[in-house]
Amino acid sequence: MSVLVRAGVWPLRAARAVIPCFWRGKYFSSGKEPAENNLVTPMLRHLIYKIKSTGPITVAEYMKEVLTNPAKLLGIWFISEWIATGKTAAFQLVELGPGRGTLSGDILRVFSQLGSVLKNCDISVHLVEVSQKLSEIQALTLTEEKVPLERDAGAPVYMKGATKSGIPISWYRDLQDIPKGFSFYLAHEFFDVLPVHKFQKTPHGWREVLIDIDPHVSDKLRFVLAPCATPAEAFIQCDETRDHVEVCPDAGVIIQELSERIAVTGGAALIADYGHDGTKTDTFRGFCGHKLHDVLIAPGTADLTADVDFSYLRRMAQGKVASLGPIQQQTFLKNMGIDVRLKVLLDKSDEPSLRQQLLQGYDMLMNPKEMGERFNFFALLPHQRLHGRNHQINALQSEPSPSPVAGFSELVWR
Numbered sequence: 001m002s003v004l005v006r007a008g009v010w011p012l013r014a015a016r017a018v019i020p021c022f023w024r025g026k027y028f029s030s031g032k033e034p035a036e037n038n039l040v041t042p043m044l045r046h047l048i049y050k051i052k053s054t055g056p057i058t059v060a061e062y063m064k065e066v067l068t069n070p071a072k073l074l075g076i077w078f079i080s081e082w083i084a085t086g087k088t089a090a091f092q093l094v095e096l097g098p099g100r101g102t103l104s105g106d107i108l109r110v111f112s113q114l115g116s117v118l119k120n121c122d123i124s125v126h127l128v129e130v131s132q133k134l135s136e137i138q139a140l141t142l143t144e145e146k147v148p149l150e151r152d153a154g155a156p157v158y159m160k161g162a163t164k165s166g167i168p169i170s171w172y173r174d175l176q177d178i179p180k181g182f183s184f185y186l187a188h189e190f191f192d193v194l195p196v197h198k199f200q201k202t203p204h205g206w207r208e209v210l211i212d213i214d215p216h217v218s219d220k221l222r223f224v225l226a227p228c229a230t231p232a233e234a235f236i237q238c239d240e241t242r243d244h245v246e247v248c249p250d251a252g253v254i255i256q257e258l259s260e261r262i263a264v265t266g267g268a269a270l271i272a273d274y275g276h277d278g279t280k281t282d283t284f285r286g287f288c289g290h291k292l293h294d295v296l297i298a299p300g301t302a303d304l305t306a307d308v309d310f311s312y313l314r315r316m317a318q319g320k321v322a323s324l325g326p327i328q329q330q331t332f333l334k335n336m337g338i339d340v341r342l343k344v345l346l347d348k349s350d351e352p353s354l355r356q357q358l359l360q361g362y363d364m365l366m367n368p369k370e371m372g373e374r375f376n377f378f379a380l381l382p383h384q385r386l387h388g389r390n391h392q393i394n395a396l397q398s399e400p401s402p403s404p405v406a407g408f409s410e411l412v413w414r
Contacts, residue, residue: 052287071103073336074270075110078184079117080406081268085385090122091267092183096175096254097190098127101138107186108142112165125169126178135159135171142169175257185258185269185380191308192273196246197232198284200225206233211296221296237315244281246306252316255380259320262380269380271313276376277326278311310378322386324408326376330366332407338362377407 051057082091095104104125111118125142129135135158139149142163149161156177160170172178198209207225214220235247258269276283286293286302293302310326317323342362349355386402 048287048290051290052292056290071106072110073333073338073341074103074186074188074272075107076336077270077406078107078186078268079110079114081184081381082121083117084403084405085266087121088182088266089120090124090182092124092126092178092181094126094128094175094178094183094185096128096185096187097193098129098134098138100134101127101141103186103188104138105141108163108165108167111167123167125163125167126183127169127171128173128175128178129171130173138171175254180261180265182265183261183267185262185267187269187271187273189273191248191251191254191271191313192275192305193303194248194250196248196284196306197235198282199233199236199245199247201243205229206236208232221299223296242278242281246281246283246309247312248306248309251308251313255313255316256318258380259317262382263320266382268382268385271308271310271378271380273308273376273378274305274374275308275310275326275378278309280307280309283307308376310376313378317380321380322383323378323380324405325378327378327408328368328373329375329377330368330373332377333365335409336407338365379405379408381405 078093082088093104093107098104104127108125111123127135127138129138139159139161143149143161144164144166147162149159151159156172156174157170158173160168163169199206200209201207202225206229207227208230210224210226211221212224214222232247232249235249235252236245261267262269284295284304284306286295286304288298288302295302295304314323342358345358346355349358384402385405
């Protein structure tokens with residue numbers, strides 16, 4: 001971050017304190033509108049982050065990444081949790097900020113491939129997306145062309161139809177509008193684009209980092225410290241030891257809503273994002289043209305992001321549900337059976353060059369120096385999922401131990 005300047009005389013226009021931006025559903029979008037010919041898939045976002053972090057990649061590296069991407073393993077995770085919780089008669093698959101719908105499409109293909117397991121389950125898909133343009137692209141990706149979409153711009157469910165496999169699918173602008181019921185929630189690279197408040201510890205206590213006009217250059221912005229406490233300071237923990245923190249009130253409200261739903265109606269939430277467990281400080285950054293970009297220069301031309309503080313998400317669950325993680329991608333994928341997936345791909349390939357590419361791609365996903373430690377997984381589940389239905393069982397009763405949670409412990413393949 002640029003050097004912070006303590007504001008000596010605070011102008012009247014800045015006297016109005018920066019207040020927490022409470023969530024109203026408006027951030028459930030995948031970013032700025034993509035160009036018509038730019039298919040922004042989860043894989044593309046993964047590759048862009050890698051290139052931004054380590055520089056351009058070779059064609060061979062590109063092939064390795066695409067060949068071994070683990071997106072479909074997320075479909076396995078949801079099925080594993082559905083089985084572990086007793087195979088409910090129905091469940092909702094809910095994705096927050098689904099981009100172009102590619103990830104949901106991958107998960108639905110896994111559901112189709114394992115149709116014999118899910119044949120007696122009534123599944124529905126619910127997408128939370130505020131961008132009309134992106135929702136139309138998602139519909140092209142996910143729905144059956146022969147089944148016309150129903151649209152009602154003013155209704156909470158502003159669009160609905162059927163997926164290519166015949167599953168009902170609906171679109172919402174607000175998580176709160178989704179029907180209550182047993183649900184699996186997915187937030188993949190969603191929380192890291194929500195706005196954060198930044199704070200710096202000073203001899204006078206915590207001061208919020210604000211953005212002001214540079215007094216020496218009229219068309220330039222600069223970071224300054226608030227001269228006194230601001231309302232958003234309430235989000236900082238009393239025992240905070242870091243000297244710089246970032247908090248995201250919007251994320252907190254969303255986690256509270258997810259926790260309440262999961263505690264009451266069951267299910268689980270899987271959050272996958274770049275982040276940390278309350279250890280990092282200044283992670284606010286901009287990217288433009290695959291390069292780091294000063295966040296205050298040419299606003300609107302760069303993508304802005306801040307790493308997710310998973311310790312804050314855990315705190316915002318307020319004990320209503322249990323949380324697992326964050327765990328690093330390499331651990332999650334290994335537990336999810338990426339080694340088995342690699343073996344299957346290797347067994348199907350007779351070409352030495354392709355086998356080498358698969359092995360190198362696996363290394364790139366799992367190597368701590370590559371993506372293995374940069375991406376994290378975090379889950380919210382009902383307390384009884386981890387502890388069984390009864391926390392206390394008398395000596396005359398016995399109750400089977402809950403099965404391990406896939407990804408966060410080793411998945412048993414049969």
